[in-house]
Amino acid sequence: MIHHKESFLEYVIVEKGLSENTVSSYERDIQHYLTFLTLHERVERIEDVTRGHILNYLAELHDKGRAKTTVARNIASIRSFHKFLSRDKVTQTDPSAHLDAPKSDRKLPSVLGNRDIEALLSFPNSETSYMRRDRAMLELLYATGMRVSELTNLNVEDVHMTMGFVQCTGKGNKERIIPLGQMANNALDVYLREERGTLLKRGSSEHAMFINHRGTRLTRQGFWKVLKKRAKEAGVQKNITPHTLRHSFATHLLENGADLRAVQEMLGHSDISTTQIYTHVSKVRLKDIYAQHHPRA
Numbered sequence: 001m002i003h004h005k006e007s008f009l010e011y012v013i014v015e016k017g018l019s020e021n022t023v024s025s026y027e028r029d030i031q032h033y034l035t036f037l038t039l040h041e042r043v044e045r046i047e048d049v050t051r052g053h054i055l056n057y058l059a060e061l062h063d064k065g066r067a068k069t070t071v072a073r074n075i076a077s078i079r080s081f082h083k084f085l086s087r088d089k090v091t092q093t094d095p096s097a098h099l100d101a102p103k104s105d106r107k108l109p110s111v112l113g114n115r116d117i118e119a120l121l122s123f124p125n126s127e128t129s130y131m132r133r134d135r136a137m138l139e140l141l142y143a144t145g146m147r148v149s150e151l152t153n154l155n156v157e158d159v160h161m162t163m164g165f166v167q168c169t170g171k172g173n174k175e176r177i178i179p180l181g182q183m184a185n186n187a188l189d190v191y192l193r194e195e196r197g198t199l200l201k202r203g204s205s206e207h208a209m210f211i212n213h214r215g216t217r218l219t220r221q222g223f224w225k226v227l228k229k230r231a232k233e234a235g236v237q238k239n240i241t242p243h244t245l246r247h248s249f250a251t252h253l254l255e256n257g258a259d260l261r262a263v264q265e266m267l268g269h270s271d272i273s274t275t276q277i278y279t280h281v282s283k284v285r286l287k288d289i290y291a292q293h294h295p296r297a
Helices: 002-014 020-039 051-063 068-087 114-121 131-144 148-152 182-194 220-234 242-255 260-267 272-293
Strands: 165-169 175-179
Touching (some): 020 051, 020 068, 114 220, 114 242, 131 148, 131 182, 131 220, 131 242, 148 242, 175 260, 220 242, 242 260, 242 272
């Protein structure tokens, strides 16, 4: 059954153009699913899989205490896999049809307040190694709301500083244009003029915007370490992830009167309902501000 998995992964990479992270999730989910079918259900051919086998696998995930979001993702992976097999006539029926994903409790995104944002982006005057790069990355992430993978995949030619915009490639290889604020523009200018060249190895033709200590493209994991270190230095008490800056970007725009459709486009959301979650965040924050500052709250 492994060769069916490989064909499916090739399909989602070549035809659907899914991101590396999404493909990795599919591969992991399908591999665990096929292992369960082989070892626990004694299924040898993919054509013999029934709806009952799939329900048994989902019950196994539930018994192991997997989160609703994890189960929902597994269902999505399994459905996509069987839909592909049915479409390619490998199987005559799709045993995963009409499987319902568990309703997950939708949590409101974690957002930084203005004070924490200022602390995070207010670097000390003394310049240390990589400080110009780190300032440029954080300013750019908050200014554009990019995903961390989009940030680390940026090339120098993707940033058009004189015209004030960034060209980035998001999920499904969809390209979008995001305005670039003056503060981020200034930080990028300093980094490009004063530091990027010193990080590159002599004679390097590296196109990556952000460079690590080896003179190559900074990874997502590398950025995570930079963010954690900077948050600790700035005294930010709140738990912070790269996505926190994306959430803060969207929430602060909406709080200051930005159009929901414009924010959707900048974030690269295909469905506006995904963007609407930030309107709920704004309302919650508004209530908190009222409770803190109104004398008779």
